[in-house]
Amino acid sequence: MNRESRGKGGKIRRFSTFRIVEHWGIILTTMILFATGLCQRFWHLELSQWFILKLGGIDNVRLIHRYTGILFSLELLMNTSVGMMGVIRGKWQPSIFISKKDYEDAIHNIKYYFGFENHPAKCDRYDYMEKFEYWTILIGGILMIMTGVILWFPTLVTRILPGEFIPAAKALHSNEAMLIFLLNAVWHIYNAIFSPEVFPLDTSIFTGYISRERMIREHPLELARMEGVTPEELEKDNPGKIRDLKVEAAAR
Amino acid sequence: MKVGKRIPWILVLLFSFPVLAVGYGHARETEVSDVSRKCLQCHGKQGIVKTFLNEETVEAYVNPEKIRTSVHNFLTCSECHSGFSEGKHPSGKYKSKFQFRLRSSSICRRCHSADRIKAKPVHATLLKKEKMGESPICTNCHDAHSVSAASGGKVFSNEKQYCQKCHQHELSMNFRDGGKMSLKVDPAILESSAHGKLRCSDCHYGYSSEEHPEKNFRSRRDYVIASSESCRRCHFDNYTKTLDSVHYDLLKQGNLKAPVCNDCHGSHQISHITHGVKGGLITTQRCKKCHPMIYEMYAKSVHGNALINEQNQDVPICIDCHTAHDIQNPMTLAYHEKIPQMCGNCHANPAVVGKYGLSTDVVKTYLSDFHGVTLGFYKKQREELYKPARPIAVCNDCHGTHNIVSTVSAGPTSVKKNLVRRCQKCHKDATEEFPNAWLFHYKPSFSKFPMIFVVNSIYRIFIPIMWAGFVLQILLHIWRYAVNR
Numbered sequence: 001m002n003r004e005s006r007g008k009g010g011k012i013r014r015f016s017t018f019r020i021v022e023h024w025g026i027i028l029t030t031m032i033l034f035a036t037g038l039c040q041r042f043w044h045l046e047l048s049q050w051f052i053l054k055l056g057g058i059d060n061v062r063l064i065h066r067y068t069g070i071l072f073s074l075e076l077l078m079n080t081s082v083g084m085m086g087v088i089r090g091k092w093q094p095s096i097f098i099s100k101k102d103y104e105d106a107i108h109n110i111k112y113y114f115g116f117e118n119h120p121a122k123c124d125r126y127d128y129m130e131k132f133e134y135w136t137i138l139i140g141g142i143l144m145i146m147t148g149v150i151l152w153f154p155t156l157v158t159r160i161l162p163g164e165f166i167p168a169a170k171a172l173h174s175n176e177a178m179l180i181f182l183l184n185a186v187w188h189i190y191n192a193i194f195s196p197e198v199f200p201l202d203t204s205i206f207t208g209y210i211s212r213e214r215m216i217r218e219h220p221l222e223l224a225r226m227e228g229v230t231p232e233e234l235e236k237d238n239p240g241k242i243r244d245l246k247v248e249a250a251a252r
Numbered sequence: 253m254k255v256g257k258r259i260p261w262i263l264v265l266l267f268s269f270p271v272l273a274v275g276y277g278h279a280r281e282t283e284v285s286d287v288s289r290k291c292l293q294c295h296g297k298q299g300i301v302k303t304f305l306n307e308e309t310v311e312a313y314v315n316p317e318k319i320r321t322s323v324h325n326f327l328t329c330s331e332c333h334s335g336f337s338e339g340k341h342p343s344g345k346y347k348s349k350f351q352f353r354l355r356s357s358s359i360c361r362r363c364h365s366a367d368r369i370k371a372k373p374v375h376a377t378l379l380k381k382e383k384m385g386e387s388p389i390c391t392n393c394h395d396a397h398s399v400s401a402a403s404g405g406k407v408f409s410n411e412k413q414y415c416q417k418c419h420q421h422e423l424s425m426n427f428r429d430g431g432k433m434s435l436k437v438d439p440a441i442l443e444s445s446a447h448g449k450l451r452c453s454d455c456h457y458g459y460s461s462e463e464h465p466e467k468n469f470r471s472r473r474d475y476v477i478a479s480s481e482s483c484r485r486c487h488f489d490n491y492t493k494t495l496d497s498v499h500y501d502l503l504k505q506g507n508l509k510a511p512v513c514n515d516c517h518g519s520h521q522i523s524h525i526t527h528g529v530k531g532g533l534i535t536t537q538r539c540k541k542c543h544p545m546i547y548e549m550y551a552k553s554v555h556g557n558a559l560i561n562e563q564n565q566d567v568p569i570c571i572d573c574h575t576a577h578d579i580q581n582p583m584t585l586a587y588h589e590k591i592p593q594m595c596g597n598c599h600a601n602p603a604v605v606g607k608y609g610l611s612t613d614v615v616k617t618y619l620s621d622f623h624g625v626t627l628g629f630y631k632k633q634r635e636e637l638y639k640p641a642r643p644i645a646v647c648n649d650c651h652g653t654h655n656i657v658s659t660v661s662a663g664p665t666s667v668k669k670n671l672v673r674r675c676q677k678c679h680k681d682a683t684e685e686f687p688n689a690w691l692f693h694y695k696p697s698f699s700k701f702p703m704i705f706v707v708n709s710i711y712r713i714f715i716p717i718m719w720a721g722f723v724l725q726i727l728l729h730i731w732r733y734a735v736n737r
Contacts, residue, residue, distance in 0.1 A: 043625050049632065057639055058629035113728040115735075129725075154689055155679050163688025167696075168703040170622075175711035182715065187722045196733050 011209040012223070022079060023205045029072040034181055036065040041174045066152055073145045076138070095125040095222075098135065102128035122231060124221040133188060140180045147173040284320055287328040290338055292316050308349040318398035332359050353389045360390045374418070374464035381426070393418040412442075414461050415452045429471045437520050446524045455482040473508050479519070480512035487513075493577035501581070511542065532559050532569040539570045549654040554661075556654075566604050572597075589631045591646040592618055617693045618647070642678075649674050 015023075039048035040061065055061050086092040105121035105128045112120045121127070126134070150157045150169035157165060192202045197217075204210040215223040216238050224234040284292065292314060294300065300312040319325060330336050346352040369375040378388040394417075416439055423435040442448060453459050469475040484491040494500050494513070502510035516538045517523075526534055536559070540547035550556040550570075558564035573594050574580075580587050596615035598604040605612060618624045623645050630641035650671055651659070659667050671687040679686060696704035 040625075043628070049629075052629060053632060053636055057633040057637060058626055110728070113732045155681050155683070155686055158685040158689060159683055163685045163690075164701055164703050166689035167691055167701065168707055171696075171704045171707045171711075175707065175715070179711065179715055179718065182719055183722075186719065186726075190722075190726050196730065 010212050012212055012215050012226075013208055014204050014210040014215075015208045017208065018082070020206065020208055022075065025071075025075050029068050029075060030184070032068045033065060033072060034177070036061050036068065037174075037177055038181065040065070041177065066148070069145065069148050072141065076141050076145065080138070093125075096131060096134060098128075098131050102131055122220045123218065124225075125219055127218065129187075129191065133183065133191075136183055137180060140176050140183075143176050144173060144180070147176070284316070284325060285328045287330065287338070288319070291329040291336075292319075302352075304346050304348050304352060306348045310349055310352065314397045318395075322395075322398045324397075324399055334359070350389075353391055354387055356396065357388065357390045360394075364390075372464065373466055377464075377466045380466075392421040392423070411451045411453060411461065412439075415459075425467075425469075425475070427469050427471050427475065431472045433472050433475065441521045445518075445520060445522045447520075447522050454485075455479075457482065457485070476514060477503070477508065477512050480514050483513040483517075490577045493575075497577060497579040498581040499579060509542075515541075529559065529563045529565045532565065532567075535571055535576075536569050546654050553652070553654060553656045554658045555656060566598070566608075568598065585634070585641060585643060588643055588646060589627060589634075591648055592624065592627070595647045611693065613695065614693045617691065617695065621691070645674065645678065649677075 035051070036055075039045075039051045040058075042048050043052075052058055052061050055064065083092075083096070087094045101124075105123060108117055108121040109128075111117045147169040150161075150165060151173060154166045192198065192205075193200065195202075197214075204214075212223070216234070220231055220234055224231045227234070229237070295312055295314045296316045298311075298313045302310050302312050304310070324332075335342055344352075346355065366379055370379050382388055416437070419435055419437045420439060421436060425433045425435050427433070447455070458465055467475070469478065491513070499510045499512075503512070523534075525531065536547060536550070536556075547556075551560055555567040558567045559569065574582065592615055599610065600612050600615040602612050619628065627644040627646065630644060633639040634641050648656075650667075651657075668684075668687055671690075672682060672684055675682040675686050691701055691704075694700045696702075696708065698705055
């Protein structure tokens with residue numbers, strides 16, 4: 001973690017090159033999976049039919065979808081195994097796991113939005129919203145892979161499981177896809193692009209660096225730990241900078 | 253009356269014959285000669301019958317009125333009936349009526365020589381037959397005593413009557429292969445047909461009171477095929493459709509057994525279109541002529557049985573699926589792809605299947621499932637990308653084609669057993685359990701396929717809640733940000 005956080009002109013390293021490449025991989029594979037999957041789910045739409053015919057027909061679309069699915073599975077496997085290895089070897093803290101503090105932070109932020117708190121929740125490396133997104137995609141991804149395999153090999157599956165599992169897997173696969181798609185289309189795109197705090201784009205996952213300013217606002221606990229100070233000391237050193245929009249606005 | 257006294261009269265008549273023949277070219281009313289009047293004293297009364305050796309009879313009655321208006325009214329009886337006179341009345345012995353008429357025809361030929369009559373094409377044909385040993389009988393077409401001018405339309409009120417004059421008799425047409433076809437047309441049948449009001453030449457174009465071209469066909473079948481071309485003149489739309497049909501393809505390939513218009517519709521007895529059960533039965537019988545095995549299967553199917561035994565007019569007949577004129581080859585992929593739509597014509601229509609308690613969702617559930625979607629895309633791909641497609645299971649692959657049985661009466665066990673066999677055609681290693689992956693046209697509900705129902709229900713609740721949560725959080729975030737500013 002220390003290696004990653006070494007400053008570079010007021011910027012702090014947040015993501016390693018491996019994570020940057022991994023994110024690009026996820027962008028590409030999910031985009032292909034969504035495009036080839038949603039057009040199959042909404043096959044009756046003109047746009048879907050145009051797209052499928054452009055790709056050379058439904059068989060091609062299914063083939064692309066399945067092989068990209070394999071790529072996605074490998075990425076998911078790599079993400080979890082690299083993460084787990086890092087944690088086991090004591091290199092990283094298990095910062096992505098959901099804790100009791102995340103629920104408290106969520107309630108704290110809702111109170112803050114309604115004006116009952118004068119500053120937002122102070123978060124560590126990943127805030128509760130990032131964690132929610134990660135776990136939704138991870139668990140959703142596993143479900144998608146499992147149901148995808150069932151749909152790919154229906155005859156094999158019915159040797160072990162009842163036939164009804166096939167249409168059930170299809171229902172789960174397309175519903176879960178919609179859930180992940182909406183999560184990405186609404187939540188992730190808002191947070192990474194349209195949120196007034198990062199607009200026009202949160203570049204940290206592409207460059208690997210995040211400004212110290214944003215670290216103070218968004219991940220004060222992690223920054224304090226990185227700099228070997230307590231959160232209170234960090235707040236004292238940087239008055240009004242810990243994600244207090246009201247204070248921030250007043251200062252402008 | 254003594255014959256001797258009348259001889260000068262006869263001589264006068266004989267000598268004046270060429271002059272009179274010109275003057276009486278057309279029927280003109282005149283008084284019959286005294287000689288003839290004498291004959292008519294007996295023969296003008298009904299009831300005189302001549303019996304032949306084979307017991308056949310002919311009435312010897314001659315209508316005086318008819319003879320007065322006939323073209324031969326200037327002749328005396330004995331000019332044709334030579335040997336008969338006031339004093340002589342020999343009793344001719346003929347074997348049969350036919351022999352008598354044949355003999356009578358030779359009387360006509362005394363004046364109407366072969367050279368004179370051959371100018372008419374119809375006579376030319378008859379004279380040709382005569383050479384081959386088949387003597388024509390004049391009175392078949394021209395009446396014996398009331399013989400009238402056959403041309404000029406002055407005597408006949410219409411063309412049909414004119415043609416009927418000859419074609420009411422047992423005429424026949426010879427073909428090069430030795431075959432024969434009767435040319436006799438029953439006026440009653442013609443009159444009651446759908447074409448009852450047409451003129452003969454409307455179909456037999458090129459034929460009229462003036463023209464009667466001689467046709468020379470190899471076989472009867474050749475003639476039938478050629479004559480079906482006549483239908484095109486009025487029924488151009490249906491005729492054009494037949495050019496795209498599988499039957500016409502066969503004909504083009506040289507299969508003369510392939511049906512043409514009159515094989516299904518008939519020729520002079522073409523009937524009016526019959527709707528309902530009766531029409532259905534007639535049509536299926538027509539197809540049966542060439543497709544008896546398929547008809548047998550159909551007759552036993554749930555559809556055929558209902559038509560034949562229950563007089564049900566909701567069930568499909570051959571032409572409902574195969575069409576009547578542009579019948580496509582049912583073995584092609586293009587035809588195969590159209591099947592769900594064909595079945596859907598009735599099975600997705602509540603007005604047709606509703607009263608039998610059948611679900612109208614069957615087509616929708618098929619089309620929205622894996623096979624239905626794939627089929628839809630394969631069809632589009634073939635049409636737009638010219639991509640060859642694999643056959644995908646459609647309605648008849650599971651339900652059967654001509655031998656469709658009710659899934660209710662067959663029972664679920666037999667349906668499933670058939671289904672496994674069908675699945676294995678494409679999914680080689682499919683097990684007994686595999687067909688259960690198909691929802692049998694049911695929509696998942698709590699009682700039918702609960703697993704799918706539960707999955708769908710959870711997401712139906714969960715997705716909107718999550719989505720609402722996201723939007724709320726975003727709106728609150730923006731609101732807080734704006735308020736703070």
